[in-house]
Amino acid sequence: MIFREATRQDLPAVLALLADEESVLDPASIVVGEAHERAFAAIAADPRNEMLVLTDDAYDPCGDPEGADGVVLGCLQLTYIPGLGQNGLERALVEAVRIRADRRGAGLGAELMRLAAERARERGCGLVQLTSSKRRTAAHRFYERLGFARSHEGFKLHLAP
Incomplete structure:
Protein backbone atom coordinates (compact mmCIF):
# COMPACT_ATOMS: atom_id res chain seq x y z
CA MET A 1 0.00 0.00 0.00
CA ILE A 2 1.14 3.50 -0.76
CA PHE A 3 -0.11 6.63 1.02
CA ARG A 4 0.45 9.75 -1.05
CA GLU A 5 -0.96 13.05 -2.22
CA ALA A 6 -3.58 12.62 -4.90
CA THR A 7 -2.76 13.65 -8.44
CA ARG A 8 -5.18 14.97 -11.03
CA GLN A 9 -5.20 11.48 -12.55
CA ASP A 10 -6.65 10.15 -9.26
CA LEU A 11 -9.62 12.53 -9.37
CA PRO A 12 -12.11 10.16 -11.09
CA ALA A 13 -11.26 7.39 -8.61
CA VAL A 14 -11.65 9.74 -5.63
CA LEU A 15 -14.98 10.99 -6.97
CA ALA A 16 -16.12 7.37 -7.47
CA LEU A 17 -15.36 6.66 -3.80
CA LEU A 18 -17.27 9.76 -2.70
CA ALA A 19 -20.24 9.15 -5.02
CA ASP A 20 -21.35 5.81 -3.59
CA GLU A 21 -19.87 4.33 -0.46
CA GLU A 22 -21.90 1.09 -0.73
CA SER A 23 -20.79 0.08 -4.25
CA VAL A 24 -17.63 0.03 -6.30
CA LEU A 25 -17.99 2.43 -9.20
CA ASP A 26 -15.71 2.31 -12.21
CA PRO A 27 -13.72 5.57 -12.21
CA ALA A 28 -14.01 5.61 -16.01
CA SER A 29 -17.77 6.11 -15.58
CA ILE A 30 -17.32 9.26 -13.49
CA VAL A 31 -17.85 12.63 -15.14
CA VAL A 32 -15.35 15.11 -13.72
CA GLY A 33 -17.06 18.47 -13.86
CA GLU A 34 -15.62 21.95 -13.95
CA ALA A 35 -16.44 22.46 -10.26
CA HIS A 36 -14.50 19.29 -9.39
CA GLU A 37 -11.53 20.52 -11.42
CA ARG A 38 -11.57 23.90 -9.66
CA ALA A 39 -11.89 22.32 -6.22
CA PHE A 40 -9.06 19.86 -6.84
CA ALA A 41 -6.81 22.61 -8.20
CA ALA A 42 -7.55 24.77 -5.15
CA ILE A 43 -6.77 21.93 -2.75
CA ALA A 44 -3.54 21.10 -4.59
CA ALA A 45 -2.42 24.74 -4.58
CA ASP A 46 -3.18 25.40 -0.90
CA PRO A 47 -0.39 24.49 1.54
CA ARG A 48 -3.02 24.00 4.29
CA ASN A 49 -4.95 21.36 2.30
CA GLU A 50 -4.09 17.89 1.09
CA MET A 51 -6.12 15.32 -0.77
CA LEU A 52 -4.53 11.99 0.12
CA VAL A 53 -5.01 8.52 -1.31
CA LEU A 54 -4.15 4.99 -0.29
CA THR A 55 -3.30 2.87 -3.33
CA ASP A 56 -2.13 -0.62 -4.07
CA ASP A 57 0.26 0.58 -6.78
CA ALA A 58 3.97 1.05 -7.14
CA TYR A 59 3.50 4.79 -7.66
CA ASP A 60 6.27 6.48 -9.64
CA PRO A 61 8.05 8.76 -7.10
CA CYS A 62 9.14 11.07 -9.92
CA GLY A 63 5.51 12.05 -10.28
CA ASP A 64 5.03 10.57 -13.74
CA PRO A 65 1.25 10.12 -13.94
CA GLU A 66 1.72 7.52 -16.65
CA GLY A 67 3.54 5.37 -14.07
CA ALA A 68 0.60 5.30 -11.65
CA ASP A 69 -1.41 2.24 -12.68
CA GLY A 70 -2.66 1.07 -9.31
CA VAL A 71 -6.08 1.17 -7.76
CA VAL A 72 -7.14 3.92 -5.38
CA LEU A 73 -8.42 2.03 -2.35
CA GLY A 74 -9.14 4.96 -0.08
CA CYS A 75 -9.01 8.71 0.26
CA LEU A 76 -9.31 11.60 2.67
CA GLN A 77 -8.75 15.32 2.76
CA LEU A 78 -6.69 16.97 5.49
CA THR A 79 -7.05 20.68 6.20
CA TYR A 80 -4.66 22.28 8.68
CA ILE A 81 -6.26 24.98 10.82
CA PRO A 82 -4.29 27.40 12.97
CA GLY A 83 -6.09 28.46 16.11
CA LEU A 84 -5.76 30.87 19.00
CA GLY A 85 -7.60 28.60 21.43
CA GLY A 126 -2.04 18.71 18.48
CA LEU A 127 -5.53 17.57 17.51
CA VAL A 128 -7.27 15.71 14.70
CA GLN A 129 -10.96 16.42 14.34
CA LEU A 130 -13.71 15.35 11.98
CA THR A 131 -17.42 15.48 11.44
CA SER A 132 -19.54 12.65 10.11
CA SER A 133 -23.11 12.58 8.87
CA LYS A 134 -25.52 11.31 11.51
CA ARG A 135 -26.66 8.66 9.00
CA ARG A 136 -23.20 7.02 8.91
CA THR A 137 -23.52 4.99 12.12
CA ALA A 138 -21.00 2.36 11.01
CA ALA A 139 -18.46 5.13 10.39
CA HIS A 140 -19.14 6.48 13.89
CA ARG A 141 -18.35 3.09 15.42
CA PHE A 142 -15.19 2.95 13.32
CA TYR A 143 -13.99 6.38 14.51
CA GLU A 144 -14.74 5.51 18.13
CA ARG A 145 -12.70 2.28 17.81
CA LEU A 146 -9.80 4.47 16.65
CA GLY A 147 -10.05 6.60 19.79
CA PHE A 148 -12.07 9.55 18.50
CA ALA A 149 -14.47 10.92 21.13
CA ARG A 150 -17.89 12.47 20.55
CA SER A 151 -16.87 15.70 22.21
CA HIS A 152 -18.96 18.30 20.36
CA GLU A 153 -22.27 18.65 18.57
CA GLY A 154 -21.79 19.86 15.01
CA PHE A 155 -23.86 22.35 13.05
CA LYS A 156 -23.88 23.31 9.37
CA LEU A 157 -25.52 26.15 7.51
CA HIS A 158 -25.92 25.68 3.76
CA LEU A 159 -25.54 28.95 1.88
CA ALA A 160 -27.46 29.52 -1.32
CA PRO A 161 -25.31 30.52 -4.31
Whole structure:
Protein backbone atom coordinates (compact mmCIF):
# COMPACT_ATOMS: atom_id res chain seq x y z
CA MET A 1 0.00 0.00 0.00
CA ILE A 2 1.14 3.50 -0.76
CA PHE A 3 -0.11 6.63 1.02
CA ARG A 4 0.45 9.75 -1.05
CA GLU A 5 -0.96 13.05 -2.22
CA ALA A 6 -3.58 12.62 -4.90
CA THR A 7 -2.76 13.65 -8.44
CA ARG A 8 -5.18 14.97 -11.03
CA GLN A 9 -5.20 11.48 -12.55
CA ASP A 10 -6.65 10.15 -9.26
CA LEU A 11 -9.62 12.53 -9.37
CA PRO A 12 -12.11 10.16 -11.09
CA ALA A 13 -11.26 7.39 -8.61
CA VAL A 14 -11.65 9.74 -5.63
CA LEU A 15 -14.98 10.99 -6.97
CA ALA A 16 -16.12 7.37 -7.47
CA LEU A 17 -15.36 6.66 -3.80
CA LEU A 18 -17.27 9.76 -2.70
CA ALA A 19 -20.24 9.15 -5.02
CA ASP A 20 -21.35 5.81 -3.59
CA GLU A 21 -19.87 4.33 -0.46
CA GLU A 22 -21.90 1.09 -0.73
CA SER A 23 -20.79 0.08 -4.25
CA VAL A 24 -17.63 0.03 -6.30
CA LEU A 25 -17.99 2.43 -9.20
CA ASP A 26 -15.71 2.31 -12.21
CA PRO A 27 -13.72 5.57 -12.21
CA ALA A 28 -14.01 5.61 -16.01
CA SER A 29 -17.77 6.11 -15.58
CA ILE A 30 -17.32 9.26 -13.49
CA VAL A 31 -17.85 12.63 -15.14
CA VAL A 32 -15.35 15.11 -13.72
CA GLY A 33 -17.06 18.47 -13.86
CA GLU A 34 -15.62 21.95 -13.95
CA ALA A 35 -16.44 22.46 -10.26
CA HIS A 36 -14.50 19.29 -9.39
CA GLU A 37 -11.53 20.52 -11.42
CA ARG A 38 -11.57 23.90 -9.66
CA ALA A 39 -11.89 22.32 -6.22
CA PHE A 40 -9.06 19.86 -6.84
CA ALA A 41 -6.81 22.61 -8.20
CA ALA A 42 -7.55 24.77 -5.15
CA ILE A 43 -6.77 21.93 -2.75
CA ALA A 44 -3.54 21.10 -4.59
CA ALA A 45 -2.42 24.74 -4.58
CA ASP A 46 -3.18 25.40 -0.90
CA PRO A 47 -0.39 24.49 1.54
CA ARG A 48 -3.02 24.00 4.29
CA ASN A 49 -4.95 21.36 2.30
CA GLU A 50 -4.09 17.89 1.09
CA MET A 51 -6.12 15.32 -0.77
CA LEU A 52 -4.53 11.99 0.12
CA VAL A 53 -5.01 8.52 -1.31
CA LEU A 54 -4.15 4.99 -0.29
CA THR A 55 -3.30 2.87 -3.33
CA ASP A 56 -2.13 -0.62 -4.07
CA ASP A 57 0.26 0.58 -6.78
CA ALA A 58 3.97 1.05 -7.14
CA TYR A 59 3.50 4.79 -7.66
CA ASP A 60 6.27 6.48 -9.64
CA PRO A 61 8.05 8.76 -7.10
CA CYS A 62 9.14 11.07 -9.92
CA GLY A 63 5.51 12.05 -10.28
CA ASP A 64 5.03 10.57 -13.74
CA PRO A 65 1.25 10.12 -13.94
CA GLU A 66 1.72 7.52 -16.65
CA GLY A 67 3.54 5.37 -14.07
CA ALA A 68 0.60 5.30 -11.65
CA ASP A 69 -1.41 2.24 -12.68
CA GLY A 70 -2.66 1.07 -9.31
CA VAL A 71 -6.08 1.17 -7.76
CA VAL A 72 -7.14 3.92 -5.38
CA LEU A 73 -8.42 2.03 -2.35
CA GLY A 74 -9.14 4.96 -0.08
CA CYS A 75 -9.01 8.71 0.26
CA LEU A 76 -9.31 11.60 2.67
CA GLN A 77 -8.75 15.32 2.76
CA LEU A 78 -6.69 16.97 5.49
CA THR A 79 -7.05 20.68 6.20
CA TYR A 80 -4.66 22.28 8.68
CA ILE A 81 -6.26 24.98 10.82
CA PRO A 82 -4.29 27.40 12.97
CA GLY A 83 -6.09 28.46 16.11
CA LEU A 84 -5.76 30.87 19.00
CA GLY A 85 -7.60 28.60 21.43
CA GLN A 86 -5.83 25.93 23.44
CA ASN A 87 -2.64 27.98 23.50
CA GLY A 88 -2.36 28.35 19.73
CA LEU A 89 -2.96 24.67 18.99
CA GLU A 90 -2.99 23.81 15.30
CA ARG A 91 -5.50 21.16 14.35
CA ALA A 92 -6.09 18.91 11.39
CA LEU A 93 -9.59 18.56 10.01
CA VAL A 94 -10.31 15.25 8.29
CA GLU A 95 -12.95 15.18 5.55
CA ALA A 96 -14.12 12.88 2.75
CA VAL A 97 -12.86 9.63 4.29
CA ARG A 98 -13.68 6.64 2.13
CA ILE A 99 -12.45 3.09 1.56
CA ARG A 100 -13.60 1.06 -1.46
CA ALA A 101 -16.66 -0.96 -0.52
CA ASP A 102 -15.07 -4.25 -1.62
CA ARG A 103 -11.94 -3.66 0.49
CA ARG A 104 -13.50 -2.77 3.85
CA GLY A 105 -12.92 -4.90 6.91
CA ALA A 106 -9.24 -5.55 6.23
CA GLY A 107 -7.84 -2.66 8.28
CA LEU A 108 -7.30 -0.24 5.39
CA GLY A 109 -9.46 2.47 6.96
CA ALA A 110 -7.61 2.23 10.26
CA GLU A 111 -4.29 2.41 8.42
CA LEU A 112 -5.45 5.41 6.37
CA MET A 113 -6.50 7.26 9.54
CA ARG A 114 -3.27 6.28 11.35
CA LEU A 115 -1.19 7.65 8.48
CA ALA A 116 -3.25 10.85 8.38
CA ALA A 117 -2.84 11.37 12.14
CA GLU A 118 0.90 10.79 11.82
CA ARG A 119 1.09 13.30 8.98
CA ALA A 120 -0.78 15.85 11.13
CA ARG A 121 1.50 15.16 14.12
CA GLU A 122 4.61 15.65 11.95
CA ARG A 123 3.20 18.99 10.85
CA GLY A 124 2.83 20.06 14.49
CA CYS A 125 -0.89 19.55 14.99
CA GLY A 126 -2.04 18.71 18.48
CA LEU A 127 -5.53 17.57 17.51
CA VAL A 128 -7.27 15.71 14.70
CA GLN A 129 -10.96 16.42 14.34
CA LEU A 130 -13.71 15.35 11.98
CA THR A 131 -17.42 15.48 11.44
CA SER A 132 -19.54 12.65 10.11
CA SER A 133 -23.11 12.58 8.87
CA LYS A 134 -25.52 11.31 11.51
CA ARG A 135 -26.66 8.66 9.00
CA ARG A 136 -23.20 7.02 8.91
CA THR A 137 -23.52 4.99 12.12
CA ALA A 138 -21.00 2.36 11.01
CA ALA A 139 -18.46 5.13 10.39
CA HIS A 140 -19.14 6.48 13.89
CA ARG A 141 -18.35 3.09 15.42
CA PHE A 142 -15.19 2.95 13.32
CA TYR A 143 -13.99 6.38 14.51
CA GLU A 144 -14.74 5.51 18.13
CA ARG A 145 -12.70 2.28 17.81
CA LEU A 146 -9.80 4.47 16.65
CA GLY A 147 -10.05 6.60 19.79
CA PHE A 148 -12.07 9.55 18.50
CA ALA A 149 -14.47 10.92 21.13
CA ARG A 150 -17.89 12.47 20.55
CA SER A 151 -16.87 15.70 22.21
CA HIS A 152 -18.96 18.30 20.36
CA GLU A 153 -22.27 18.65 18.57
CA GLY A 154 -21.79 19.86 15.01
CA PHE A 155 -23.86 22.35 13.05
CA LYS A 156 -23.88 23.31 9.37
CA LEU A 157 -25.52 26.15 7.51
CA HIS A 158 -25.92 25.68 3.76
CA LEU A 159 -25.54 28.95 1.88
CA ALA A 160 -27.46 29.52 -1.32
CA PRO A 161 -25.31 30.52 -4.31
